[in-house]
Every structure is written in C-alpha cells, then in structure tokens.
Amino acid sequence: MSFDIDHITASLGYVLASTVHGRRRVRFFRGDPHRELLAELTRLTDNGTLRPVVDRAFPLADIAQAHRALEAGGVRGKIVVTIRTGRPAE
Incomplete structure (x- = not known):
C-alpha cells in the first residue's frame, strides 16, 4: 500500500x-x-x-502453476515468472 x-x-x-x-x-x-x-x-x-525475497521462480510456460501457488497462500516472498527472449544474457 x-x-x-x-x-x-x-x-x-x-x-x-x-x-x-x-x-x-x-x-x-x-x-x-x-x-x-x-x-x-x-x-x-x-x-x-x-x-528481494523470492519464494519461487516459474518459467512462462508454467504460469498457471504460479497462479495456483499464489491462490493457495503461504507464499513467503515474490513469485517470479521468467521469460526467455532468445537473446544471450549480457
């Protein structure tokens, strides 16, 4: 808030x-x-x-599983969704 x-x-x-x-x-x-x-x-x-406190990271393909984790509660930290762009990391 x-x-x-x-x-x-x-x-x-x-x-x-x-x-x-x-x-x-x-x-x-x-x-x-x-x-x-x-x-x-x-x-x-x-x-x-x-x-930042990260609870778990999910690949974009598992976005539904990330939503279920949030809805279930008990998450301690942020849920991160990783997106691969196909470009190499700098």
Whole structure:
C-alpha cells in the first residue's frame, strides 16, 4: 500500500476503500515514483544492500502453476515468472 503525501485525500480514500475487501485481498494501489527514487532503489539492489525475497521462480510456460501457488497462500516472498527472449544474457 502506498501513501501519496501530495494527494492525501485520495490516498486516505484508497486505504479506506481497500479495507472493505479484507486482509487477503488485493488492495488498491496508486504509485507515482520519482526518477531519483527509482535510481536509488536500483543502486541499492545492484550493490546488494537491498535483496528481494523470492519464494519461487516459474518459467512462462508454467504460469498457471504460479497462479495456483499464489491462490493457495503461504507464499513467503515474490513469485517470479521468467521469460526467455532468445537473446544471450549480457
């Protein structure tokens, strides 16, 4: 959930509206990241300071299995779907 300090009323509305759906439902999300913040996030990830938590990775062909894992619950981290482009990795 994101809270946009520049749009306080809208952010509060999203937070309140999202509570109607319960804890395990997808919440409303509105984001407007600034270039500088994304650059900082990239830097922290690249240097290893920030590491995403990945539960499992699935190839695109197994996307249905990835959805079933999410629906079943108990996922601890992100579900990653890998896509092969046919180009060699750099």
